[in-house]
Amino acid sequence: MTKIIGLTGGIGSGKTTIANYFESFGIPVYIADDEARKIMQSSEIIVAIKNVFGDAVFENELLNREKLAKIVFNDPEKLEKLNKIVHPAVKKHFDQWLIQHKKVSYIIYEAAILFESGGYKNCDLIITVTAPVESRIQRVVERDKTTRELVLKRINAQWTDEQRISKSDFIIENTAIETAKLQVVKILKILKIKQKVL
Ligand SMILES: CC(C)(COP(=O)(O)OP(=O)(O)OC[C@H]1O[C@@H](n2cnc3c(N)ncnc32)[C@H](O)[C@@H]1O)[C@@H](O)C(=O)NCCC(=O)NCCS
Numbered sequence: 001m002t003k004i005i006g007l008t009g010g011i012g013s014g015k016t017t018i019a020n021y022f023e024s025f026g027i028p029v030y031i032a033d034d035e036a037r038k039i040m041q042s043s044e045i046i047v048a049i050k051n052v053f054g055d056a057v058f059e060n061e062l063l064n065r066e067k068l069a070k071i072v073f074n075d076p077e078k079l080e081k082l083n084k085i086v087h088p089a090v091k092k093h094f095d096q097w098l099i100q101h102k103k104v105s106y107i108i109y110e111a112a113i114l115f116e117s118g119g120y121k122n123c124d125l126i127i128t129v130t131a132p133v134e135s136r137i138q139r140v141v142e143r144d145k146t147t148r149e150l151v152l153k154r155i156n157a158q159w160t161d162e163q164r165i166s167k168s169d170f171i172i173e174n175t176a177i178e179t180a181k182l183q184v185v186k187i188l189k190i191l192k193i194k195q196k197v198l
């Protein structure tokens with residue numbers, strides 16, 4: 001059976017960067033944020049979002065993610081409602097994706113809110129990526145051209161590093177990327193994952 005490695009960490013910790021590094025060793029990676037974004041373009045999800053949030057979060061029939069983010073990251077109940085629309089659809093899509101990868105020993109499921117969403121229950125082991133909160137804020141402000149305040153709202157909607165660490169099998173501290181990459185190699189060795197020759 002394919003083993004599922006959950007890869008999590010707060011916003012801006014560097015999960016996707018680390019996931020991409022795992023992928024370079026031949027491990028298939030499912031990036032939940034990216035897949036959710038695609039799934040949210042389906043008519044079924046659009047109708048469900050319209051029913052809850054109204055036309056105000058759409059522009060020319062296209063979802064305005066910035067507007068929706070402003071609403072849900074200021075209101076935990078509304079975020080919960082959005083999660084209830086999106087998460088089951090992502091789970092369904094991931095289950096299909098997993099069937100297509102049933103011949104490999106390990107896959108990586110990368111998600112910021114792995115614990116909060118309950119997704120961790122499907123994982124065989126969990127890796128948490130950490131970085132100091134200030135670095136995370138700086139990284140996201142730069143990457144998304146956003147503000148410190150908006151990043152903090154998302155941080156406040158997520159578990160803390162302490163909570164994630166307490167439920168994880170491995171921790172990757174991503175302060176300097178080269179050191180973080182060494183930790184990936186170490187985990188691959190411990191799990192006896194055959195590395196693809198690069
Ligand atoms: C509110 C939305 C439209 C904002 O879109 P936007 O393009 O700005 O952000 P994106 O989806 O790329 O997420 C960026 C980061 O925000 C944080 N974040 C996203 N969703 C959530 C959430 N439900 N709870 C806490 N943090 C979240 C994560 O750190 C994530 O990596 C979007 O995040 C969303 O629909 N979220 C709810 C569904 C969800 O949980 N998706 C993520 C994986 S399943």
Ligand SMILES: Nc1ncnc2c1ncn2[C@@H]1O[C@H](COP(=O)(O)OP(=O)(O)OP(=O)(O)O)[C@@H](O)[C@H]1O
Binds near residue numbers: 009011012175176177
């Ligand atoms: N060790 C590092 N030092 C400096 N910058 C980094 C480091 N690791 C990642 N970054 C950069 O920080 C930003 C955030 O990284 P990444 O997108 O991998 O984080 P993430 O945890 O997946 O974020 P999100 O939760 O928003 O999806 C990116 O621009 C990335 O290039």
